[in-house]
Structure formats: C-alpha cells, structure tokens
Amino acid sequence: MKRVLAIELRRSPVLLFAPWLLAFDLGMLLATRDSRYWAGDWHATSLAIAFPVLVLAPALAACAAWVAGRGRRQGFAILDAVMPRPARHASIVQWAVVAGVGVGIYLLGAVVAGVRTAAEAKAGHIWLSYVLVGAVSLLAYSAVGYCAGRLVSSRFTAPICGLAVFGWLVALSTTSPRWQRLALTATDPLLTSPALAARPVVVGARVLLAGAVLVCAAALVGAGRGGGRARVVRVTAPIAGLAAVGLVVVGFGGDNLTPRGAPTAGYCQGSAPRVCLWPEHAKWADDAVDVAGRLAVALQGVATLPPVINEAGLGGTPTEPAGVPAIVINTVPVTRGSLITGLVAGIAPTPPPACMLASGSQRFDSERFERYLLVGAWLTYQGSGSVTDNIRPDPERFAELLRASPDRQRSWIRDNIPLVRACDQPVTGPSGP
Structure with missing residues (x-):
C-alpha cells in the first residue's frame, strides 16, 4: 500500500487542482463582504468555515470519479486480478488521497478564519460541530464520486458527478430545514443568532448519514465486479439501506436549531x-x-x-x-x-x-x-x-x-x-x- 500511496501522491489530479481549491476556499472566506461580519464572531465564523463546502464537495467528487475510472480507461483494469494485494487496498488509497487533500484544504481554511477571528474576538470560542459536519460531508461526497467512477469509467463521469453534487447542494439549500439535513454540511444562515445552536441530535444525524454514504459507496464499489442475481442484491441492498437512513434523518421531529442556554454573564x-x-x-x-x-x-x-x-x-x-x-x-x-x-x-x-x-x-x-x-x-x-x-x-x-x-x-x-x-x-x- 505504501507504493500505491507514493504513486497517488505523485499523479492524483486532486494535487493539480489543490492550489486552485485552496485559493477558492480562502477567497470565499476572506474576499466577500460577509467576512466583515463573521470576523471576530466565533459563531458566524464557524458557519462561514463550512460555506466553501458548496464548491469543495463537487470538486472532490469529480476528482475522485476521475481517479476511480482512470485504470479502466487506460486498459489496466485486468491488473486488479493479478495484484498480490486485494484491489480494495488500491481503491482505499486512491480515495483517501483525494479525500485527505480536500479535508486538508478545508481545515486550512478553518485555521485561517480562526486566526482572523481570534485577532478581533473579545470572547467566545469556535463551534466545532459546524466544522465537523463540513469535514465529514467532504468525505462522503468524495466517496460518492469515487463510487460513480468505479461503476462508470467514462471520461464524462467526473464532470457529470461534480455538477450533480453541486446541483444537489444548491437544490437542498432552497428546501425546508428538514430536507436540508441531507446536504450533510451545515446549512444554517450566517446570520443565525448565537441564541440558537444546532441540535446535537441533528449534528449526529448528519454524521450518521455521512457514515451510511461511505458504507454504501464501499459496498457498491465491491459490487461492481461479477454478475447475476447476487450482484443485483449487492447493488440494491446498500442503496436501500442508505435510503432508509436518509428517510429517518429527514423524518424525525424537531427543528435543526434549538434555543441555547444563556451564559451566566453576557x-x-x-x-x-x-x-x-x-x-x-x-x-x-x-x-x-x-x-x-x-x-x-x-x-x-x-x-x-x-x-x-x-x-x-x-x-x-x-x-x-x-x-x-x-x-x-x-x-x-x-x-x-x-x-x-x-x-x-x-x-x-x-x-x-x-x-x-x-x-x-x-x-x-x-x-x-x-x-x-x-x-x-x-x-x-x-x-x-x-x-x-x-x-x-x-x-x-x-x-x-x-x-x-x-x-x-x-x-x-x-x-x-x-x-x-x-x-x-x-x-x-x-x-x-
């Protein structure tokens, strides 16, 4: 796996796009008028950190889809059968490099935003729940892209997957708060009052759904080989399980936000x-x-x-x-x-x-x-x-x-x-x- 990792660290397309993604992440954080609002406000900063996911998630999904289908497009798919290690080891490494670079860019943006806010803030601290769900969502969407690339190795899979993820996030942003949970990342408005906080159960539900996406993607990648009725079961079972988890996440009652206990002294x-x-x-x-x-x-x-x-x-x-x-x-x-x-x-x-x-x-x-x-x-x-x-x-x-x-x-x-x-x-x- 070390050799595969070394190869991916040299030729993964996500490394080519990493400087551009980092520039875009920092630009969305620092070059907008909203930065004058969230700088110095830990609550708004935590929400602003998650905002670049709207661009990072589609980009990572597209990169992961390209990496996953690269071997088949180049005629190397047969090597999976003669490799001394199971093919899933290479798949894990390929996906991990894309996801790791994306999450690293996201966390670097979080550090930059945190440093700027720390210079102006007089009190408060970062809200880790918002940062957490943003990172977890990047893992999930990159897994979706990798799964799509393994199942359909066409050159068009990557751009279609990226556009689909972007459309999914934009479409959910216009729906009711319950359906917005399916976006995985934080979707609360930047102007949300600090008197309101994300319900822990909603944060947990988003993390649970992201975990279900990862499991489903892994199962579908494994189901991509072989045929017959068994393959149909291997494909439909994880999709049905993911759909069930999604319905549970959307269906349980209550708002996404809950009144926050006031501090003993403002x-x-x-x-x-x-x-x-x-x-x-x-x-x-x-x-x-x-x-x-x-x-x-x-x-x-x-x-x-x-x-x-x-x-x-x-x-x-x-x-x-x-x-x-x-x-x-x-x-x-x-x-x-x-x-x-x-x-x-x-x-x-x-x-x-x-x-x-x-x-x-x-x-x-x-x-x-x-x-x-x-x-x-x-x-x-x-x-x-x-x-x-x-x-x-x-x-x-x-x-x-x-x-x-x-x-x-x-x-x-x-x-x-x-x-x-x-x-x-x-x-x-x-x-x-």
Missing part, C-alpha cells in the same frame, strides 16, 4: 444604559454602547431606555423581541445604523404604517408615512450620527427638523410617535417643529 459594557451582548458578539459592544448612550440622551422627555439593555436571547429578552428595547444583530454588514431598530423597539414602529385615508377612501395616507420616515430618520441620526439609505424622508422637512432646537425636536417627535404607531390616530399638528 459581555457587558457601559452604564446608563448598560449593554450586555452574547460573548460571540462582543466585538460590537463599543458601537452598541455608544449608540445606546446617544439615544438615551436624545430621547430625554420622549421615552426612557431601560438601565440594562440585553441582546436578544439574553437576560430573559426573547429571541425575537417585540416592544422591548434590545440589541439585535441580524444584518450584513453590522453597522451603527442597523443597531437602531432593536434599541427603539416599543418606541417607534418597525414596519411602516400601511394606513389608508379614512371614510372609505382607497388613497394611501402619505402624510402619516412621511412622518414615519421623519421619526425613523431622526432616531437613526441621533443614535448613529448618520441616516441609512433605507430611510429616505423628504430632505427639506428633515433638514428643517434638525435645524430646530433640541427641545423642539423632542417635542415634535413625542407628539408624532403615536401618530405613526397606529392608523386610528388622526394626523394633526404641524408637519414640522
């Missing part, structure tokens, strides 16, 4: 108000403290922020807070402006008021909507020092609002918040301070 900073975040989001603490402090000052006489503001899921705050000021980090990229929405929960409405004019008219209440934009823009400006692109009030009216004295601004905001919160409130009073 990462807290500031005072009046004090802001507490999940340890994984500690990198955003400085911005959250500054925005909360600016809002607390701006809202004097309008509303009062609680003395302690928790991130959603901490300190009894619900994961999806409604009417309770909280830190909500669920956008890419996270900005000071994006923190405003959670902090003004219960003060200003999140959705715009879809109000029609009274007395049967079907015309939209544009004045109420404009005041909604003015209130939202004012809150965003006071908290972050700028106005985000998704809030566009009338420039002249907004400039007039900001030119008024702080007391007049607060008075106008206080009078108009009830108007933009409910459609049954008549729009009265001046259109500006």
